[in-house]
Amino acid sequence: MKILIPIKRVVDYNVRVRVKKDGSGVETANVKMSMNPFCEIAVEEAVRITEAGKADEIVVVTVGGRQCQDILRTALAMGADRAILIETDVAVQPLAIAKLLKAIVEREGPGLVITGKQAIDDDNNQTGQMLSALLGWPQATFASDIEFTGEGLRVAREVDDGIETVAVKLPAVVTTDLRLNEPRYVKLPNIMKAKKKPLDVVTPDDLGVDVTPSIEVLNVAEPPVRSAGVMVADVQELVDKLRNEAKVI
Amino acid sequence: MSILVIAEHDNNAIRAATLNAVGAAAQLGGDITLLVAGSNCKAAAAAGAGIAGVGKVLHVDAPHYEHGLAEELAPLVVACCNGASHILAPANTFGKNLAPRVAALLDVGMVADVVSIEAADTFVRPIYAGNAMATVKSADRVKVISVRTTNFDAAEAEGGTAAIETLSSVPGPAGLSDFVILESPESERPELTSAKVVLSGGRGFGSGDNFRLLEEVADKLGAAIGASRAAVDAGYVPNDYQVGQTGKVVAPDLYVAVGISGAIQHLAGMKESKVIVAINKDEEAPIFEIADYGLVADLFQALPEFSAELDKLD
Numbered sequence: 001m002k003i004l005i006p007i008k009r010v011v012d013y014n015v016r017v018r019v020k021k022d023g024s025g026v027e028t029a030n031v032k033m034s035m036n037p038f039c040e041i042a043v044e045e046a047v048r049i050t051e052a053g054k055a056d057e058i059v060v061v062t063v064g065g066r067q068c069q070d071i072l073r074t075a076l077a078m079g080a081d082r083a084i085l086i087e088t089d090v091a092v093q094p095l096a097i098a099k100l101l102k103a104i105v106e107r108e109g110p111g112l113v114i115t116g117k118q119a120i121d122d123d124n125n126q127t128g129q130m131l132s133a134l135l136g137w138p139q140a141t142f143a144s145d146i147e148f149t150g151e152g153l154r155v156a157r158e159v160d161d162g163i164e165t166v167a168v169k170l171p172a173v174v175t176t177d178l179r180l181n182e183p184r185y186v187k188l189p190n191i192m193k194a195k196k197k198p199l200d201v202v203t204p205d206d207l208g209v210d211v212t213p214s215i216e217v218l219n220v221a222e223p224p225v226r227s228a229g230v231m232v233a234d235v236q237e238l239v240d241k242l243r244n245e246a247k248v249i
Numbered sequence: 250m251s252i253l254v255i256a257e258h259d260n261n262a263i264r265a266a267t268l269n270a271v272g273a274a275a276q277l278g279g280d281i282t283l284l285v286a287g288s289n290c291k292a293a294a295a296a297g298a299g300i301a302g303v304g305k306v307l308h309v310d311a312p313h314y315e316h317g318l319a320e321e322l323a324p325l326v327v328a329c330c331n332g333a334s335h336i337l338a339p340a341n342t343f344g345k346n347l348a349p350r351v352a353a354l355l356d357v358g359m360v361a362d363v364v365s366i367e368a369a370d371t372f373v374r375p376i377y378a379g380n381a382m383a384t385v386k387s388a389d390r391v392k393v394i395s396v397r398t399t400n401f402d403a404a405e406a407e408g409g410t411a412a413i414e415t416l417s418s419v420p421g422p423a424g425l426s427d428f429v430i431l432e433s434p435e436s437e438r439p440e441l442t443s444a445k446v447v448l449s450g451g452r453g454f455g456s457g458d459n460f461r462l463l464e465e466v467a468d469k470l471g472a473a474i475g476a477s478r479a480a481v482d483a484g485y486v487p488n489d490y491q492v493g494q495t496g497k498v499v500a501p502d503l504y505v506a507v508g509i510s511g512a513i514q515h516l517a518g519m520k521e522s523k524v525i526v527a528i529n530k531d532e533e534a535p536i537f538e539i540a541d542y543g544l545v546a547d548l549f550q551a552l553p554e555f556s557a558e559l560d561k562l563d
Binding site: 229 | 540
């Protein structure tokens with residue numbers, strides 16, 4: 001079985017983002033970029049599934065500019081076999097990403113797609129669900145455990161009430177939550193090997209997908225600032241303030 | 250305008266998040282229709298009809314809707330949304346799972362995590378874990394939206410007199426996906442996302458056992474208990490306690506963060522709380538930058554003292 005892993009290049013999660021003064025977005029020039037952490041978990045899971053003998057090929061794919069090749073190479077160094085860059089300079093939105101991925105799924109014929117539940121830039125949490133809808137496949141979102149059964153997968157999902165387990169038939173789309181696994185560190189020899197692995201470039205036109213956004217970003221602003229309050233000396237003063245000043249207890 | 254709100258319910262009662270989604274729909278203005286799809290969910294449909302502001306309840310009863318699986322519900326929502334200008338769901342794990350699937354079937358984009366409605370097509374939503382706020386305008390013919398429940402007042406659960414229209418179910422995609430089990434930790438406490446008081450613990454507790462100190466105070470305040478991602482990752486408490494960017498978003502009247510340093514991802518889930526208290530032994534902890542009341546103290550001393558002080562109150 002082949003596994004397809006859609007990944008995204010985002011501002012590194014350790015970077016404190018700055019809103020641009022003109023309100024057009026956040027500053028990304030000269031900022032460290034990395035693979036979205038949830039996508040890293042997706043790559044790791046695919047590598048583990050393959051190491052366990054349940055799959056035999058991992059294809060990673062991303063949508064973006066030429067610079068996105070760096071995260072594809074990282075995924076190849078982690079253990080993916082091939083990479084595809086869908087090259088475009090448009091800031092493609094989830095529905096169009098899902099359409100691009102559907103076209104790739106139709107070309108590649110994977111038995112399983114694993115992707116991050118959300119990207120930490122736009123926090124949309126949509127692409128996996130949209131892809132599975134377009135394909136008519138089952139979806140197992142926010143996965144914290146994936147188990148292969150005879151008929152498909154048994155996936156534990158992190159939901160508001162606790163852990164929900166669903167059984168899905170294959171092919172399916174799974175989106176990862178944080179506790180699914182801890183991604184491995186990439187070793188230097190693997191980085192060298194990754195340079196020789198195949199990386200294909202296609203365009204949205206090649207795939208016949210219109211990537212024009214339907215949602216326009218009018219403005220990006222700083223969030224309202226919450227100012228620091230007062231320090232209290234001890235618990236007694238705290239309880240007194242909460243009761244008599246804030247009146248919340 | 251005609252707004253379809255997808256109700257989250259347990260087949261008997263409507264979940265609190267649905268009331269906030271109806272509250273958001275009321276801000277948009279227009280006719281509000283509530284879709285209650287489940288199995289033996291007549292009671293939930295009746296409860297939905299009582300929500301103030303709801304004009305009509307669409308009640309659909311079939312075994313394949315019992316567990317709210319997105320694969321089953323999405324085609325039904327599409328079948329029910331004729332003429333709707335907006336489709337709303339709460340931005341919790343239920344809505345986040347379902348709404349994008351609905352949007353894709355309708356071939357429209359989706360606006361997730363809306364915190365403010367500026368116009369019928371213009372919304373504000375947090376990006377970068379709430380470190381920036383984006384105002385976005387949707388050109389889609391149907392606006393599919395998930396709303397942050399903490400940013401919209403709940404509609405009154407009673408007083409409404411909506412008509413209930415019972416529809417027949419739509420055939421599901423049969424067996425793509427099956428519910429197996431929901432493991433939900435038993436708790437007598439109020440629900441985290443709707444509690445008036447939330448006490449959260451972090452890595453500073455050092456073990457799950459030590460959360461007892463927090464529970465003792467929570468019992469006296471009638472509070473829900475939350476946790477930072479670090480505490481959940483360390484296995485001190487289950488995942489459904491997690492407050493933050495990838496966990497739950499809460500906005501209680503009082504939020505007490507104990508032994509939590511205040512990573513951006515945690516702040517994203519609680520900074521809309523009315524009053525924030527931070528108790529941490531590290532005076533440099535970033536949590537103090539947003540706290541209304543800060544106490545630099547060892548939690549192992551402060552929590553028993555807190556509990557004792559509460560006993561003195563009448």
